[in-house]
Amino acid sequence: MTAQELHAALSAVLLLDPNSDYLHSRNAGRVDFEPYQYRPVLKLVQSDRPRILIADDVGVGKTIEACLIIKELEARKRAESVLVICPRPLVVDEKWRNELKRFDEDFVHLDSKTLRWCMEETLRDGAWPNRYRKAILSYSLLDETLLTGRRNGKRLNAASLDDLAGELNFDLLIVDEAHHIRNRETKAYQCVQRFVDASDAVVMMSATPIQTHSQDLFTIVNLLRDDLVTDQDDFLVMLEPNGHLYNASVSARSGDTDWAFQATRHLGLAIKTRWGQDVLSIDPRVAELLDLLNDPSPDDRDRVRAVRLIEKLNTFSEIVTRTRRRDIGEFTTRKPSAPVVEFTAEQERVYFAVLALGERIAAARSPEISVKFLLSTLYRQAASSISGLAPLIQDIFENRLRSSEMSAEYEEYALSSQQIAEFRAEAREIQYLAEGLIGEADPKVELLRQVIQDKSADSNNKVLVFSTFRHTIQYLEAECHRMGIRVGVMHGGVADEDRKSIRHRFKLDRSSRDAVDVMLSSEVGTEGLDYQFCNTIVNYDIPWNPMRIEQRIGRIDRRGQKSDTVAIVNILTRGTIEAEIYDRCLSRIGVFNHALGGSEQILGEITAAIVDIATDLQLTRAERAAALRQLADNEISRVEEEQGLEDQQPDLLGYSGETFEQDVAEASSEWLSDTKIAALVRQYFEGIQPGRSIAIRPGRVARVPVSADVAAQISEDLDDQGIEAHRLKRRLRGERIVLRLTTDLDLAEDEDEGEIELLGPTHPLVLLAAKRSAVDEPLSCALKVVSDRVAPGAYPIGIYAWTRRGSTDSLTFRMVSVDAAVEGCAVELLSTSGSADLRAVTEQEHLDLDRRHANLWVEARHTHQQRQGASAERRLAALRSQKARRLSAIQRQLDSAAHSDIQTMKIGEMRGAEASFDRLLGAQKSGVARTDLTTRHIANVVVQVVAP
Known part of the structure; x- marks a missing residue:
């Protein structure tokens, strides 16, 4: 040979074995990959149960990471059927479909008619139709009819997900923008839950911040792994040690003289938590870590090992992966500016009339009105565009205003008929005033015109203009047309058939007759869409939530941006509440200068405090300014401290840190x-x-x-x-x-x-x-290689494929030689060798290689079984702990139940929970039973090493 x-x-052995321990998704698509983008792939394929939340920041490349997962699972024969669920704009714009084409994947979009047909075929044949086994589905189709086969409570002649229980199956489910399903009561959540239950592997993706202690995060993690995170109490118990593990990792990364002592102290605090006592205390990795930390003179290699061990102890590291912009460096330099305009006298009169109306409506204190939502909406619209006030007020009084078009931070509300009558006259008066300003001079529009005109001198003349308000966008669209500017509009109300065309025209070079130079957009309109071909955005109004600002900027400041700098123009109107919030809070947080990192919880608190201050009717203007300044002084330092810690890496959800390149190298x-x-x-x-x-x-x-x-x-x-x-x-x-x-x-x-x-x-x-x-019998070969790694001579080498069996199987090569130096560099020698006219391996050399291999195999098999046993015992301990907590909680409810029906229900719930945990425990034990290390002989070769 x-x-x-x-x-x-x-190569054939690795390519054809679905359990190969090496990455198959390298060079799987026409994309210039970064090492960190393989982190979710590695975590998924190495997991006992392939389910994961990718919570990367905007612009990091979550879609690419999901595509790599598809290709990796395909190579392992585990992705023949794949369903992608995403927001409607990503279907209309074909973002997912086009991204998948770069990986030579042809997915189809499911419209309502095709989806119904697929459901009916599955109900009839027991399998999803083959021609639609790789498909993309919009959230907009996840409704009551799909879930139950009913509409408004009336049964329709249509197959539903309830009908398909047990019939539906997908190899892989990808749920993009997973924050859309953080509310369990929605039909979207309930539909996705059915698809999750019907899928072998699940990937959820969300760049929208999900606070660590929030119900939202628990909802998503529980949906992913209800076997691991059974209820909110379990979630909090699991989360508790991670703060201490985080601090231990920070100490180890610092490299301070007492890093080992500090890491040991924090590790001890983690072990004292409830989860620590039940699970970490029996984890052999803890003992290994303590031995390393107690070494009297640990070196840098020990410190790196300590960091990796600490991060693997994180209770959520198995199911959450997160890459932040700050982890991988800035894509561009941000150049923010904040030009200020003055109201005209007429505009100022309308502005203060609006504030007065808002205060009077809020003072009514109707339980049907969200005061914060109403006031913040009026204040922000008035600061955004006075001309947009008239239609906004009309919407308010006709109960057409919905939070989804605003910020999704408040619930919908409606005015009662009595309140409508009470305030209608005053509102009409303001409407007339606002309508009278249409066509009059508008300093803010004039400033926008100047920005666009200045940008037109650049070779890249594209400008992306954001406004929260649809009425402002409509007003600006009319003004742009009047000024002869080629403009496109993107918001939640734009028809599906128009979205793709508009975005395509915005991407066209200015020389094209069909090109659009300016895009007017809301947050809803750009969710998930990338505009890295544009390097200038204008915030015509400023969100009060810093993370929403980051999401706007992330549309252009992202991977693939060709420009070294991106311009961020924030247009402010002097004297508005918005300008106060910008000056005293937002500009100091730093969101306009660099990508925000892991300060979501603090930033969420800041946003809530900003809204409270801005909508507090008891505060004078001076008091409001002082309150905003105090908020900034107290909280900005917390953001800076959090970002400083973040520079030292991981978070409470588990993070691989700078080790991901090493992980990728080891998996290649x-x-x-x-x-x-x-x-x-x-x-x-x-x-x-x-x-x-x-x-x-x-x-x-x-x-x-x-x-x-x-x-x-x-x-x-x-x-x-x-x-x-x-x-x-x-x-x-x-x-x-x-x-x-x-x-x-x-x-x-x-x-x-x-x-x-x-x-x-x-x-x-x-x-x-x-x-x-591919070959079935062991090979024999004579090779020759020029190398200085070992002394010249002829060396026999045995090549074996080892498969570690357990909850998941993994195949690796093992090169064997009786010479330790040759064994250490066998891969290099073999891979660079050529054919040689040389003797074959002798019978004695065969025996020597077999003996060496047998010794290595026995030792490795014992170690593998020990590790698998320890891992299983850790998982069993976690399940037993969860079972005890769950049954104890139900027992307390049973003891306090007064009604016999409730008692009966609780007894049934207890029996069901006990049976469920027993099934999980049984499955874990059966996984341990198949733990083994098998070996297959591939070849014996003689390598003639020649000195250079």
Whole structure:
């Protein structure tokens, strides 16, 4: 056997084994990946149960991370059916579909008609229709009809999720913008819950801040892993030690002279918590960590090991992954400005009349009115655009105003008929005043015109203008048309068929007749959409929530932004409450200068305090200013402190920190590298086209002419091997076929879609070549390599594939040599070797390699079983602790129940909870029962090492 054939066989082993412990998603798409984007993939495939929340900041690349998960699971034969659930704008704009195309994936959008058909087919046949097994579904379709088959309580002739209980199944479910389902009472949550129950693997994604102690986070984590986080009490108990573990990690990362002492102290506090006593106290990793910390002279390597161990102890590290902008560096330099305009006399008169009306409505104190929502809405609209007040007031009095168009921070409200009558006359008067300003001079609009005009001198003249208010957007749209500006509008009310066209036109170069130069948008209109081709945003009004400001800026300050700087223009009107809040609070937080990190809880508290102060009718203007200043003085320092800690890395939800590059390196294999993939495909083509050589190598595109006969053979081989390759087979039809192949991502990315085949571990040609190169019997080979890693000589090396079995299986290569130095660099020697005319491995050398391997295998098997047992015992302890707490809570409710019906219900609940926990305990024990380390002999080779 030649060196090329051996290398191909080793690559084939990893490519074809679904339990390979190495990453298969490298080079899986036409995207320039960053190492941190593999963190969710690694966490998911290494988890006992593949379910994860990706809570990365805006712009980090959550969609790419989800696509990598799809490709990785596909390579492991675990993603034949995939459902993506996302907001409607991402369906209309085809963001998900286009992103997936970069990974050679063709997903279909499900509209209401197609969804109904799929449901009916599943009910009839017991399986989701094959042609829609990779699909994208909008939240807007998750309604009562889908859930129960009813509408307004009336039964319809339609299959529902309730009907499909037990029939529905997906290999992978991806739920984007998961904060949409943080309310259990909504039909969207209940529909997603059914899909989660029907899915083997689940990925949820959300950049919207979810506070650590909030009900929202518990709701999502519980939906993901109800076996791990059974109720709110469990959630809080699990969360408690993480604060201490966080502090231990900060101490270890600091490298201070007493870092080990401080880390030990914080670890001790973590162990004293309830979860610590029940679970951490029996975790062997704690003992390993304490031994390391108690070393009298730990070095930097010990410190790095300590950090990794501490982070693995985090109770949520298994199910939450988080990458922050600050963790990976800033994408651009932000250049904020805050030009100030003055009200005209007429505008000022209307503004103060609005404030007076708001105060009188709020003073009515009707339980039907959210005072904070009403006042903040009026104040912010007045500061945004006086001209938008007339229609806003009309909406208020016709009960058409909904919080979803505003900030989603308050509930909907309605005025009673009596209140409408009481305030209508005064409101009408303000409406008339506001309507009278239409067409009059507007200093704020004039300033916006100047910003747009100045920007038009740049080669990139695109400007993204944000306003919270639809009425302001409508007003600005009319003004832009009047000024001859090519403008587009994006908000929640824009029709689906228009969204894609508008965004496409905004992306067009200014030279195009169809181009849009200015986009007017609300937060709702841009949710999940990327505008990194634009480098200037204008905040025509300023959200009072700093994280909403960050989400606006994150639309352009994100991965893929070509400009070194992005401009952020905040237009303020002197004398407004908005201007006070900006000057005294928002500008000091730093959101306009850099990406905010893990201060969500503090920022949420600041936002609530800002609203309280701004809507407090008891405060004078001077008192309000003083209160805002005091808030800033007290809280900004907390933000700065939190961000300082964040620079030292992890958070309460678990974080891999700077170790992710090391994790990716450990999960990568030389036998899945670009070079080895290219050699594997080259060998396949040379086998079916004898005498023809193919130059597939990094940095170039290989042109491979294929005759009709060879093309037919490839297609037949793909079918015989059960490899799906619809796009490739379409290319193989015709008379003059030339395949263009490369392993170079940059070359593939520059070409039009589908022009070049990007060869990676999941590509059909690579899988086909792997099946052609697979061998069943142990190989024998003689190799030669030039190296200074070991002394010159001939060295026998045994190659084995070890599979660690347990709750999940994982295959790795193990290279064996009786020479320790050779064994340590065996992969390097083998991967760089060529064929040699040399003797074979002798019988004695076979025996020596077998003996060495047997000793290593027995030791590794024992260690693996110990670790699996310890891991299982830790999980069993957690389940027993959760079971005891749950049953105790139900027993307390039973003891206090006065009514017999309630007692009966509680007894049933207790029996159900006990049975559920017993099933989980049984499943965990059965996983331990199959723990083993199996081995397969791949090859024995002789390597002749020659000195350089």
